[in-house]
Amino acid sequence: MSKKPSAGGKIQWTKMFRKLSPYTIRKGFRYMKHYGPKEFWIRLHERFEPEEVPYGPWYRAYIPTEETLETQRKQKFDYSPLISIAVPAYQTPVEFLRQMIESLIVQTYSNWELCIVNASPDNEEMQKVLAEYSAGDSRVRFCNLKENLGIAENTNRAFAMAKGEFVGLLDHDDLLAPNALYEIVKILQDHPQADALYTDEDKVTTELDEHFQPHLKPDFNLDLLRSNNYICHFFVVRKSIVEKAGGFRKEFDGAQDYDFIFRCTENAGEVLHVSEILYHWRTHKASTADNPASKMYAFEAGKRAIEAHLERTGTKGEVSHTQDLGFYRVKYPVQGKPLVSVIIPNKDEKETLQTCLEMLEKNTGYQNFEIIIVENNSTTDEIFRYYKELSRNRKIHLLRWGK
Structure with a gap:
């Protein structure tokens, strides 16, 4: 039985509701319509429940010290593959663009290249920043498109620029931890034949003043991948696998990375999980509670990505949405009459x-x-x-x- 809220709890909730903007209230009504009153109340309560272990202090204690980073910079690996970071950029705020590039420049592993495809050539501020960094560091390369071709084709142009043995995907306003590529190459020392790798991730506020929602992932789990794109960021794959898989497909826009990850892992031998938080996904904290149906096209694309994967692998199954959009259920027919x-x-x-x-x-x-x-x-x-x-x-x- 649920406990009645204390006087202090009532005051806290009252203050919270007073701070809600009309936009947030409208989102709340959309959530209630989608989930129903009971489920909405449960989710609302969970959202404002204090973290059992606050992530902020844990994260600050977890990140490597400058001494550790300096030790990593001096590390000489027997196997040091070139890693190309593919970034499709479109109307990127220059502050975000600088921060993304700087997150590569401070990497403790130095054998990388940054391949940026600029789909907004008329943006003079972006042009200036890209020219500045490419002139200062030969590892930073960019090309201009005449027009925006969409996220899938823009990314494919970045893949075409890549000269590395491996290619990693980075959004134009996100950040890599300074030890991201080091940890990737470190695990490759014992698994040089690995074809794909992915890391843990978290979210960071627009101003980079707070990290939240850490996503600590399991090792590769195909059944879980068929229910949700848990791999997402940071995904690094051998370039020969990218070429074999065929890059991004625009017909899956909204879930193009989900479709791409399926095709890469289908063609990969070993898929490794690097259990370190190495990717920081920039987002506004309030955006995680947006209208769940506002990007229905993306959720439909995700469903089609799973269906295409099942068809390619000769697996019979019926894919359906769950109440939590972005999560799916695959119902497999019973084969024969097993005990x-x-x-x-x-x-x-x-x-x-x-x-x-x-x-x-x-x-x-x-x-x-x-x-x-x-x-x-x-x-x-x-x-x-x-x-x-x-x-x-x-x-x-x-x-x-x-x-």
Whole structure:
């Protein structure tokens, strides 16, 4: 049962609601319409619940010290591949553009190149910044397009510029941690044949004054990838795999990176997870609660990306949206009639066990199953008489758990 809010809690919520802008209130109504009153209230409460472990102090203690970074700069690897960072840029605020480029220049691993495709050639401020950095560092390269070709084709032009053995994807207003490429190359020392790698990430406010929402990812999990693009940033892939996969496809705009990651991992041998927060995704904190249906085209593109992946891999499955847009369910048809084992632990619970077995028989249309009862040191005669009765059923097996 939920507790009644304290007087202090009521005051805190009252102050919070007073600060809400009309825009935020409108978003709240859209959320309520999408999720319903009950689910909306749960999500709202979770959103304003204080973090169990505040991320800000943890992050400040977690990032490498300047001494550590200096040690990394002096490290000589046996295997030092050139890494090309592909950046499609369009009407990028020059402050963000500078910060993105600077995040490459301060990398502790130096064998990189930055390939920027500028799809806004009439933007004189961007031109000036790009020319300045390319003149100061030969690793910073850019080219101008005559017009904006869209995120997919702009990125493909950046891929075409790349000379590296590996290519990494970076958005034009995001940042890499200074040790990002070092950690990538470090793990490649023990896995030189790896074809694709991805890292953990977090979000950072527009002003770069607060990091939040860390995303600590699992190792490569195809089933999870089929339900959500958990890989996202920072994704680094061997250029030969990019060429084999075919780059970005504009028909998947909105989920072009999701489709690309599927095709790369399908063609990759080893896919590695670098369990370090090395990518900072710039976003306004309030934007994480925007209208969930405002980018329905992107969620539809994500669904089509999964369907295309299933078709390429010869996997039968029906893809559907979940209530949380951006997350999907793949329903796989049952192949043949595999045996299903139902395991039921029990101690002295004759009536409960009987109800469980009766419900299984009543509600299960599938017949190829067995029931394994794990007998956990029962003491009543009643349960042992019931076990003897059940022993006549060939589907039921009794397994005794010793003390």
